[in-house]
Amino acid sequence: ADSTVYQASTTAPVNIAVVKYWGKRDPKLNLPTNSSLSVTLSQSDLRTHTTAACSSTFGSDDSLLLNGSPQDVSGARTQACFRELRSLRAALEAADPSLPKLSTLTLKIVSENNFPTAAGLASSAAGFAALVRAIADLYQLPATKTELSKIARQGSGSACRSLFGGYVAWDMGSAADGSDSQAVEIAPASHWPNMRALILVASAEKKGVSSTAGMQTTVATSELFQRRAEIVVPKHMEQMIKAVKDKDFELFGKVTMMESNSFHATCLDTFPPIFYLNDTSRAAIRVVEAINEKAGKIIAAYTFDAGPNCVIYFEEEHMAEVAGAIKSVLGSVEGWEGKGEEVKTSDAAHL
Ligand code: PMV
CATH class of the missing domain: 3.30.70.890 (GHMP kinase, C-terminal domain)
Structure with missing residues (x-):
């Protein structure tokens, strides 16, 4: 049997909204009552670093360690992210049987924030963005940032905006299934460098x-x-x-x-x-x-x-x-x- 440990690492920055998201029209899918817009901060200042790994040697339960402490991954939001990413990987595996079957392996996620998590500095935004990006990289998904933003959104609404740098809008969308409630770049940070x-x-x-x-x-x-x-x-x-x-x-x-x-x-x-x-x-x-x-x-x-x-x-x-x-x-x-x-x-x- 394949005992390889597959892994990928990434970082995601914190974003601070200048037009605020406040209100859900669908709490299950994290669909907002209004659009919002944020500025992404520099990665070198406030960010989450995340490594996602999967292996047949990891036992049966997916796990997440944040700054060294085990986190509960059984919540609906984390589960929604895992489920969506696994199903995208499963589709790749179905189309190409030569790919390793990562979608069925146990996930081990390790995250570190370089800022105090308790200080209320949008840690969930950087956290879910990094989690989604790390698993997407582990699974080698061809998804765009906007596509991944719809998955991160289900972890924490504001997380969808942390997939991009610079000035980012989250379009509230109108579809009941959330398929158009996603992040789009308004301008890169380089547009307004000062x-x-x-x-x-x-x-x-x-x-x-x-x-x-x-x-x-x-x-x-x-x-x-x-x-x-x-x-x-x-x-x-x-x-x-x-x-x-x-x-x-x-x-x-x-x-x-x-x-x-x-x-x-x-x-x-x-x-x-x-x-x-x-x-x-x-x-x-x-x-x-x-x-x-x-x-x-x-x-x-x-x-x-x-x-x-x-x-x-x-x-x-x-x-x-x-x-x-x-x-x-x-x-x-x-x-x-x-x-x-x-x-x-x-x-x-x-x-
Ligand atoms: O993503 P959440 O559920 O933590 O909500 C964030 C809400 C605000 O930070 C107050 C506003 C925003 O748009 O980020």
Whole structure:
């Protein structure tokens, strides 16, 4: 019998949404209630490295080790990713009987994040993107990034956007089976090479309400959410795509901030309310406002996901004004750790 250990390794970067995904129209397939758009961060800064292996010597249970700790792979989302990738491999094997039958072998996945998983920095996005890409490489699937994005989406919605570098849209699609709910590249990172992101990690450790639970309650109870999904987000998507194409930072920044505010407003309008922003987050918002006021235009933009951590986008030429103000003001504000780390956006070159 074949006792070979087959394996493949890859990395996937973190992405931070500037038009937010919040709400599922189909929780099983992770189909969203609105489209979204993100900026992928540089692989050298925040990323997941994943090795996928399979062998007849691995016993009967698929396994996943994250930063050295065994994870539960029996959940529907991980199972959906394994199932879809195995069936694509099985189709290749059926078409070419000379291929080794990897689709029937036990999978062993080993992942490492180079950033704190608990800090709520979109770890599931990089995690599922790397998992899907590593298994697709192991199985030598001819699938495109957009095709793989539909599988990663079933692991974690935002993961579909981490298959690409640069500026990435997730089209919500309209098909009931999710066949058109996928990620597409709007522009590579090289299109806007002076874009920078500053990540401020608040010392608060774990997110209070998971994104899945939060979204479900928002969809079920918030009336503001209806307006957001139907009117606000479609407008923001259009403006954001234009801002990226034109490299118009003022528009990019304005939409980024209004989007974050709109998302957190629907969280507050959820019943019972969800509070992701805290006093520390609000201090960061005020610093960005002061920076823009002093500059007389928008040169910095804040955004927050399902937690208090802040990401500030700006252009390289404003580094001194932006980073300087953040460090001098927030350095003395209780709750901020590390006073921010600058991260470049870049192409996910080897994805
Ligand atoms: O992919 P999830 O289920 O962890 O949801 C992510 C939700 C936000 O980060 C708040 C927004 C987004 O589009 O990434």
